[in-house]
Amino acid sequence: MATLSYFVLLYIYDALEFKWVVFKGLITLLCLMAGGYFLNDYIDLEVDKKVHPNRALPKGYISLNLVFILSSIFFTTSLILGITTSYKMALLVIVSAFLLLIYNVALRRYHIIGNIVVSFLSASVFIFASIISSKWDKSFFIILIAFLFSLSREMMKDIEDIRGDRKSGYRTLPIVKGVKFTFLLSRFVFIAGIFVIIASFFTREFSYRYILSSIFLVIIPSTIFLIFKWKPQSVSVISKYIKAEMIAFILVLFIEGLK
Known part of the structure; x- marks a missing residue:
């Protein structure tokens, strides 16, 4: 990727x-x-x-x-x-x-x-x-969105790996602060990434192609997923979904580049 x-x-x-x-x-x-x-x-x-x-x-x-x-x-x-x-x-x-x-x-x-x-x-x-x-005109938002999505997924992966990390003596976030806290923080960070995408709409750096593709490929699917599928018992599914949305965002960027 x-x-x-x-x-x-x-x-x-x-x-x-x-x-x-x-x-x-x-x-x-x-x-x-x-x-x-x-x-x-x-x-x-x-x-x-x-x-x-x-x-x-x-x-x-x-x-x-x-x-x-x-x-x-x-x-x-x-x-x-x-x-x-x-x-x-x-x-x-x-x-x-x-x-x-x-x-x-x-x-x-x-x-x-x-x-x-x-x-x-x-x-x-x-x-x-x-x-x-x-060139850096569009990079700030793109880098920040990628960072937030990746951070959300990394926290979910820590929840998945909690048993192995505990055996290895690691003090990851779910071990120190608890699974529930890590789960909620991951959700918050992912939502922050969505809001950064929305905020980028109000700059002059991106075209209507970026806005429309972001809405249909990232924002709407993510909103539905957050409401119906983002559950504590679905950590592995959530981790895979975040990765899928990271790929979807790359597709959004590709569409933005179309002339």
């Missing part, structure tokens, strides 16, 4: 061209993500032995040293590409890599801080695209 989001925002800004800088930005993003995935596997080895024993690393199919080397290679490649693109890209790569490191080492274990970091990193895909296109 990150690759799709990257290309769609470039498409909106009329910057989706077969130029090296466009693919360079994508490779920078993908290398950063790959470095984060391998770093996560490296740090979580002992936890995965208990919770996910069938994964490649706990099974011994690949060595811990190889995972560390691959993570280092991907992070270094991302940084080099970022530096050779622009100082803004280099700064974004450095900040993102630092957040990935402290998230995996410490922040993921504590309350909502880890959720905020992950949500920012998810929304940063649009920052990558904005830097490449050198």
